[in-house]
Amino acid sequence: METYCHTPVLLQEVISGLNPQPGQNFIDGTVGGGGHALAILQATAPNGRLLAFDRDQGALSAARENLAQFGNRVIFIHDSYSNLANYVECNKFFPVSGILFDLGLSSAQLDDGNRGFSFKNIGPLDLRFNINTGSSAAELLNDESESELTRIFKEYGEEPQAGKLARTIVAERRLHPFQTTTDLLAVVEKVKGSGRRSINPATLVWQALRIAVNSELQELAEGLKSAVQVLQAGGRFAVISFHSGEDRIVKDFFRRESKNCLCPSLAPVCRCYHQAALKLITRKPVVATTSELNKNSRARSAKLRLVQKI
Numbered sequence: 572m573e574t575y576c577h578t579p580v581l582l583q584e585v586i587s588g589l590n591p592q593p594g595q596n597f598i599d600g601t602v603g604g605g606g607h608a609l610a611i612l613q614a615t616a617p618n619g620r621l622l623a624f625d626r627d628q629g630a631l632s633a634a635r636e637n638l639a640q641f642g643n644r645v646i647f648i649h650d651s652y653s654n655l656a657n658y659v660e661c662n663k664f665f666p667v668s669g670i671l672f673d674l675g676l677s678s679a680q681l682d683d684g685n686r687g688f689s690f691k692n693i694g695p696l697d698l699r700f701n702i703n704t705g706s707s708a709a710e711l712l713n714d715e716s717e718s719e720l721t722r723i724f725k726e727y728g729e730e731p732q733a734g735k736l737a738r739t740i741v742a743e744r745r746l747h748p749f750q751t752t753t754d755l756l757a758v759v760e761k762v763k764g765s766g767r768r769s770i771n772p773a774t775l776v777w778q779a780l781r782i783a784v785n786s787e788l789q790e791l792a793e794g795l796k797s798a799v800q801v802l803q804a805g806g807r808f809a810v811i812s813f814h815s816g817e818d819r820i821v822k823d824f825f826r827r828e829s830k831n832c833l834c835p836s837l838a839p840v841c842r843c844y845h846q847a848a849l850k851l852i853t854r855k856p857v858v859a860t861t862s863e864l865n866k867n868s869r870a871r872s873a874k875l876r877l878v879q880k881i
């Protein structure tokens with residue numbers, strides 16, 4: 572197996588926030604190369620267990636190898652964290668003391684030219700975490716309507732030229748169906764230029780496609796609910812997000828679930844009977860220190876939010 576290269580972000584902050592103790596059970600919803608998982612397993616030694624999820628079979632194999640020393644303390648699951656409640660139930664994985672979601676993708680995925688996650692590598696335009704399910708990014712570009720493509724670029728990439736980009740893609744695919752990263756990069760450069768900007772214009776286009784291909788925001792919304800459902804009282808839940816769309820979903824969900832009533836402020840009495848399930852531990856997201864940023868540029872956009880189950 573190739574080396575799986577990924578430095579965990581906000582590691583100290585995650586560990587001090589989740590506060591894992593010997594013998595406790597944790598869930599890592601996005602185990603990746605197992606960097607955060609390793610620290611959790613060390614802290615929960617000698618017999619704490621970890622339920623480790625990843626949608627990417629390659630990431631899961633890397634985690635299996637990197638965490639081999641912990642033997643049957645780790646249960647690996649090739650599925651989305653949105654299904655975690657089912658696995659907690661069927662593995663009788665109770666009580667759950669803490670959960671981590673470290674969203675997005677790893678450096679190893681970004682560097683893998685066969686997946687299309689980076690416009691810097693020439694290769695097939697796939698972008699699926701799980702290559703066995705759903706449609707690839709190329710299929711999406713070749714099959715979706717112009718209005719759906721516009722929506723994807725606007726909503727998931729906040730792309731100011733979403734309409735023009737979608738129109739150009741639809742015209743281009745009549746001549747040559749999209750297959751590779753180079754095909755899409757050529758269209759992005761045609762519409763937006765390749766200009767010397769701090770963020771490459773292709774970055775947000777790729778982000779939007781990846782979110783759409785993997786239904787990332789829907790998965791996140793489901794995953795947040797499932798995590799809160801299985802967490803024991805007093806248990807902690809940490810989520811690291813990497814772009815504003817993700818962070819908004821996490822922030823709104825945590826705020827909502829930390830309120831006792833969701834009635835409009837002018838309502839004379841509460842009629843919703845909503846009960847808070849969470850206490851906010853971080854009111855503002857935790858971001859990387861300068862020292863971490865100097866070592867790991869991936870930490871630049873990372874935002875950590877933390878809650879505790881009531």
Ligand SMILES: C[S@@+](CC[C@H](N)C(=O)[O-])C[C@H]1O[C@@H](n2cnc3c(N)ncnc32)[C@H](O)[C@@H]1O
Pocket residue numbers: 577578579580600601602603604605606607608624625626627630650651652653673674675676677700790
């Ligand atoms: C940023 S990496 C995690 C890195 C990991 N914390 C570490 O320290 O090595 C994110 C991982 O989440 C996985 N992933 C993305 N969406 C997922 C989902 N809905 N369910 C499970 N895994 C997911 C990706 O395949 C990727 O391996």
